[in-house]
Amino acid sequence: MLRQTVLGLLLACAVSFSRCSPFGDGGMLILWAQTASQISEFPAQDGVVTPNPWHFYSRMSLYRLVIGATDKYMGTMGTGNTDSPLWGLPLQLGWMLNSGRLGDPSGASTCGLDTGDTTCISTESWWACENYFVSVLPFLSAAQNGILGDGLQVRMQVPEGVTNYCTTYAECAAAFPDAMAKWDQFFQGLKASVDSPLPDAEKRDAILGLYWEAHMASTYASAACDAKKTHYSAQEVSFSQSWVNSAEFVSAARFQSSLDNASKFITPLPSRILKDGDVAPDIADLSTEENNSLQVFARIDSINASMGGTLVTMWKRSMCSVQARLKGAELLEQMLLSPASSPVTIVSMGAAIAMTC
Known part of the structure; x- marks a missing residue:
């Protein structure tokens, strides 16, 4: 029930970009209750799940689903259901929304701005592009490694005319092989940790090591976004x-x-x-x-x-x-x-x- 906290009460705060905390009652993220809790809530076409990472709720849902699916491997992190290191990622996305950093900085559209759809995530935002590498890539890796269920096929939606974002595991692995390999190692290491004979402190440190290697590999890969900095x-x-x-x-x-x-x-x-x-x-x-x-x-x-x-x-x-x-x-x-x-x-x-x- 903690994850179902009445975060919707803070919706007006978030979508108006007023300066307020990205957290709701009980310290939970704003808008968390509006995100998908099951893969079946995403659209699908011909048996392929097709999330839209250019909408705030949908991109945040990627985090919610991965966090929920990996909780059973995170016992060494603590006794609560918010101890996973993955929680830092949706926190960053919530801050980016609240601070207006997911909006279009180019002036070409009102995407993500308070004059348009405030839950739209702009393909021209450097912040949104950088976050793509720590939201979409880990989700695709989690799906590939069976974390989200057996045989799950995923293709991310992309706005018409936009071609510089990978949308499938195969595309992302070809374009950013190190980042995808590190996320694969993280999820595989998580599953293997269940049977690891290491003491809990060492197991925890090992999991965190794999997580941060994957996170940093995505950060390095996001250099592909640098051209978008000219808008700021x-x-x-x-x-x-x-x-x-x-x-x-x-x-x-x-x-x-x-x-x-x-x-x-x-x-x-x-x-x-x-x-x-x-x-x-x-x-x-x-x-x-x-x-x-x-x-x-x-x-x-x-x-x-x-x-x-x-x-x-x-x-x-x-x-x-x-x-x-x-x-x-x-x-x-x-x-x-x-x-x-x-x-x-x-x-x-x-x-x-x-x-x-």
Whole structure:
């Protein structure tokens, strides 16, 4: 029943893009109750299921179905039904909707804008394109690996005239072989984990390792979306790159992106697309927390650049054990949520953690 929380009460908040939390009562995602809970709720043609990932409810449904189908393999993550690391993905999509980042930034249509269909996801949005790689690709892999039922065939719908998105497992595997292979390994590893003799802590860490390898492979593949960045301000482009770069640190720490954990990182993200002239911490219509998160992202990028890119390398090397990764995840959370923390701490703490390797 938790997943059936009355999230529909927050529909007006979400579709009007007002600045409000992407979470409903009980900490659940807005609009979750409007998504599909069974594959049979998707349209089908000639025995092939045909979801429409260019509609918010349908794309969010991809997450709901995969999360529901993999819950039985996630026992080492915790005792609740929101402990799966997959929860970080629908949280990101909910934030993108609320902040207007799924709308058409080109001006060619009103798709996703408050002057049109606010649940439409634009093929011209860089954010929507990047998210395609962590929504459609894992869903197609889950279907291919029998997670969603035996013999399930899926072909994603695509708007007329749009040709630069893969729509089937075979197409995506041909276009982005590393990303699809990593998602295959994740789902196969999940199924195998049931019979694994490893202690729960090690099993959990192994599952998170497979998840983040797949997530990062999709992130790298989403470089195919980069041309769409021309629609945005320099400030939004800089933030988008910082947001992508931050995943390097989070993934190396094998952060357990459960609903509760991931929400701490999603809530302070900027609640609108950044414009020319937006300079944190002095963006008047953004909250203190939003300004702080933008500063943290910018400082990490600045430090990494000044070190010739070696900050990420050093951090990855320091995440060499289960305990080191737990400490790393705690450090990242502290840095983002505490205004008094400095990204420089990554350097000193990363070096200290590395000494234990």
